[in-house]
Amino acid sequence: MHLATHRHAFYAADALAHTARLVIDTESTDPDTLLAAADRTTPWLRRPLADFFHAHRLFAPPADVEEVRATARRERRIQAVPIPLRPAVRAFAEALVAQRENAERLGLRPNQLKTIEIRLDTIRDLALHLHEQGLTTWAGVNVCDVEVFLARNPVRRASWLAGLRQFFSHAHRTGLLLHDPAAAVQAPQSRGFRGSTLTFDEQRALYRRWSAGKDLLPHEAFIGLAALLHAATTTELRHLTLDHISTASRTVRFPGRRVDLALDDATWRALEGCLAVRRALHTENPHVLVTRLTRVTTGPAGAAHIRDSLDLVGLLPRVLRSTQLLTLADELDVKQLTVALGMSYGGTAHYR
Numbered sequence: 001m002h003l004a005t006h007r008h009a010f011y012a013a014d015a016l017a018h019t020a021r022l023v024i025d026t027e028s029t030d031p032d033t034l035l036a037a038a039d040r041t042t043p044w045l046r047r048p049l050a051d052f053f054h055a056h057r058l059f060a061p062p063a064d065v066e067e068v069r070a071t072a073r074r075e076r077r078i079q080a081v082p083i084p085l086r087p088a089v090r091a092f093a094e095a096l097v098a099q100r101e102n103a104e105r106l107g108l109r110p111n112q113l114k115t116i117e118i119r120l121d122t123i124r125d126l127a128l129h130l131h132e133q134g135l136t137t138w139a140g141v142n143v144c145d146v147e148v149f150l151a152r153n154p155v156r157r158a159s160w161l162a163g164l165r166q167f168f169s170h171a172h173r174t175g176l177l178l179h180d181p182a183a184a185v186q187a188p189q190s191r192g193f194r195g196s197t198l199t200f201d202e203q204r205a206l207y208r209r210w211s212a213g214k215d216l217l218p219h220e221a222f223i224g225l226a227a228l229l230h231a232a233t234t235t236e237l238r239h240l241t242l243d244h245i246s247t248a249s250r251t252v253r254f255p256g257r258r259v260d261l262a263l264d265d266a267t268w269r270a271l272e273g274c275l276a277v278r279r280a281l282h283t284e285n286p287h288v289l290v291t292r293l294t295r296v297t298t299g300p301a302g303a304a305h306i307r308d309s310l311d312l313v314g315l316l317p318r319v320l321r322s323t324q325l326l327t328l329a330d331e332l333d334v335k336q337l338t339v340a341l342g343m344s345y346g347g348t349a350h351y352r
Helices: 009-026 031-041 043-055 065-079 083-106 113-132 143-150 154-173 200-212 218-230 234-238 265-280 303-308 317-331 334-341 345-349
Strands: none
Touching (some): 031 043, 065 083, 113 143
């Protein structure tokens, strides 16, 4: 019944048959044993099994799916590095993960998993470039090698250099290098935000659509209003759960923020529409934004769902968020903005 309620009957029957086979083969009904067997023989079955056991409190909550997937993505990037240069890249990746975990323990704002992957992308590409030039050790890298690599894509020079500085600084501290070849390299940048934003007329049109529009999908309305009026990020929207909502006070605390946010009438109505959709799915997923694919899991909706929800207006959530950030940065003190949105000082200064 757990699967049949949310998935096609054929899928539920297939999952039940494979589970029965696992029980016969392992001669056990222990959840951990069945999950381990599913990993070896039928990997697709592990997720529905884990969600079923978690929903019925038969074992500890399943590992964070996002963390598991991020670990696999990091490993793929490390494996792409030429073997002679790989140990240093692995040590760097482990250091980045350790920094993230320490920040979480201390209540600071940790690096996003995506940021770590971007850094590893840069170091992987540099390693491949160096290996093509005949270098097999990091000790032989000099400033000229760094400049040649950065010249391959001037548009991304600043982003790449940030990753290189972080890597070579780590390598220097750990004794892998006697010098930092990226320390003297510069990447001049124009200050201030230069991305896309919306005019007042465009904002009004979108607000009317999402606050009074008929036959509108609830997810579109809530995602649009949360980003446009409250500068919500894609990550905050994906990971918003029922525990972050206070119905009595009509407030929301987006994940990563330190203050409760009182929602306006339009955003609250859109949120209630999302909760109604969630109830109609009869799901035990704790997140506010539940999709057809996540209704039988405990994981958040994918970032693609957040983007796709705004396809009809032809906008990305970051454009809506940037528009509101520019307005807030002009009206509020930097300290107020960092507290309200959970951003770093550098992140908010970018919009001033």
